[in-house]
Amino acid sequence: MDKVLEISPADSLARVQPGVITEEFQRAVERENLFYPPDPASLKNSTLGGNVAENAGGPRCLKYGVTKNYVLGLTAVLPSGEILRTGSRTLKNVVGYDLTSLLVGSEGTLALITEITLKLIPLPESRGVIRLGFPSVKEAVEATVQILGSGVLPSAMEFLDQSALTEVSRFLNIPVPEGTTSLLILELDGRKEAIHADMETLLSLVGPRTTEREFSFDPSQMESLWTMRRQISPTITNLGLHKVNEDIVVPRSRLSEAVEWINGLAKEHDVKVVLFGHIGDGNIHTNFLLRPEQLPLTETLLTALFTKVVSWGGVLSGEHGVGIAKRPYLSLQLSQPEIELMRGVKRVWDPQNLLNPGKIF
Numbered sequence: 001m002d003k004v005l006e007i008s009p010a011d012s013l014a015r016v017q018p019g020v021i022t023e024e025f026q027r028a029v030e031r032e033n034l035f036y037p038p039d040p041a042s043l044k045n046s047t048l049g050g051n052v053a054e055n056a057g058g059p060r061c062l063k064y065g066v067t068k069n070y071v072l073g074l075t076a077v078l079p080s081g082e083i084l085r086t087g088s089r090t091l092k093n094v095v096g097y098d099l100t101s102l103l104v105g106s107e108g109t110l111a112l113i114t115e116i117t118l119k120l121i122p123l124p125e126s127r128g129v130i131r132l133g134f135p136s137v138k139e140a141v142e143a144t145v146q147i148l149g150s151g152v153l154p155s156a157m158e159f160l161d162q163s164a165l166t167e168v169s170r171f172l173n174i175p176v177p178e179g180t181t182s183l184l185i186l187e188l189d190g191r192k193e194a195i196h197a198d199m200e201t202l203l204s205l206v207g208p209r210t211t212e213r214e215f216s217f218d219p220s221q222m223e224s225l226w227t228m229r230r231q232i233s234p235t236i237t238n239l240g241l242h243k244v245n246e247d248i249v250v251p252r253s254r255l256s257e258a259v260e261w262i263n264g265l266a267k268e269h270d271v272k273v274v275l276f277g278h279i280g281d282g283n284i285h286t287n288f289l290l291r292p293e294q295l296p297l298t299e300t301l302l303t304a305l306f307t308k309v310v311s312w313g314g315v316l317s318g319e320h321g322v323g324i325a326k327r328p329y330l331s332l333q334l335s336q337p338e339i340e341l342m343r344g345v346k347r348v349w350d351p352q353n354l355l356n357p358g359k360i361f
């Protein structure tokens with residue numbers, strides 16, 4: 001089931017089967033001058049069905065929102081074999097409960113999605129990338145807050161902490177400028193003149209805090225400014241340690257404190273930690289890297305991390321979902337009445353617990 005069934009410029013939507021690869025779909029709609037923004041890092045391999053089931057996000061979600069913001073309607077097969085059609089071909093629809101939204105992010109536990117109607121938006125005319133170095137994560141976080149309060153909304157805003165920067169520069173053999181311990185990579189999109197003006201605004205606003213400033217509008221140079229961010233996952237894998245990969249989200253006002261606290265937690269247990277991710281969303285990819293004898297520490301680290309994050313008003317996961325791995329920690333964030341209601345929803349849709357049993361609950 002990997003066909004794009006329809007791209008309608010008039011209705012600004014597409015109908016797809018769930019096995020379409022995310023990046024291939026994006027290229028297909030771009031040929032029609034249309035845009036499907038959700039961009040999980042896995043987009044070369046992930047399917048739109050998987051993206052919908054997980055409510056996938058990515059760097060561009062800072063400006064454009066996550067997958068759920070683009071799903072207008074679904075066709076799905078219920079465990080009984082009955083076929084369900086939810087939503088519509090319209091942008092607005094407030095008739096009855098929103099079953100489309102309920103299915104998005106349901107991790108394959110409620111129904112099998114067989115067709116997806118996705119909203120499309122106009123393709124931005126051009127892009128520009130800025131890479132900024134900072135002497136500390138604190139400066140990078142303060143610059144983030146300053147930028148997001150400036151009236152300019154970047155389409156992506158990613159960060160690397162000192163350990164991410166050190167490892168990736170070693171892996172790629174790219175030197176880090178003297179005094180830089182944290183990186184921000186920003187992407188802007190829209191009309192060319194507007195991007196130039198926005199870039200000038202941002203550089204004059206946060207430039208004095210930085211140790212390094214580079215920007216480009218040229219596609220291949222922009223890609224090279226993104227390289228360090230894009231190469232973090234291969235870098236971490238190459239270290240040969242066991243990766244416990246979390247994607248907590250904290251309110252932006254807590255980012256600086258969160259980075260410091262997580263580093264303290266790792267130090268306390270003599271564990272390596274690499275932090276990077278979607279700083280504009282407060283979504284920190286937290287990678288504890290454990291030696292084999294440290295594996296029993298996993299539960300202690302995650303319980304401490306999730307408890308702290310929730311105390312800041314944050315959440316256990318911004319993108320990865322609950323699945324099996326985070327199931328034991330669900331009650332750290334959700335109240336008992338919430339969990340009971342969710343279990344009730346599962347019982348109504350899938351009374352025999354046929355679909356992805358053991359996931360979420």
Ligand SMILES: Cc1cc2nc3c(=O)[nH]c(=O)nc-3n(C[C@H](O)[C@H](O)[C@H](O)COP(=O)(O)OP(=O)(O)OC[C@H]3O[C@@H](n4cnc5c(N)ncnc54)[C@H](O)[C@@H]3O)c2cc1C
Binds near residue numbers: 058
């Ligand atoms: C290297 C890497 C990078 C990643 N980066 C990101 C990221 O930046 N942002 C992000 O949000 N996520 C990310 N992820 C997580 C994951 O790739 C995404 O959540 C993606 O959306 C999953 O799509 P998939 O096709 O791989 O789904 P799968 O892994 O095949 O399935 C995921 C879940 O969805 C269910 N499912 C799949 N298809 C359907 C269907 N048709 N109907 C009902 N249920 C279905 C499956 O049963 C399963 O429970 C990343 C994963 C990897 C491995």
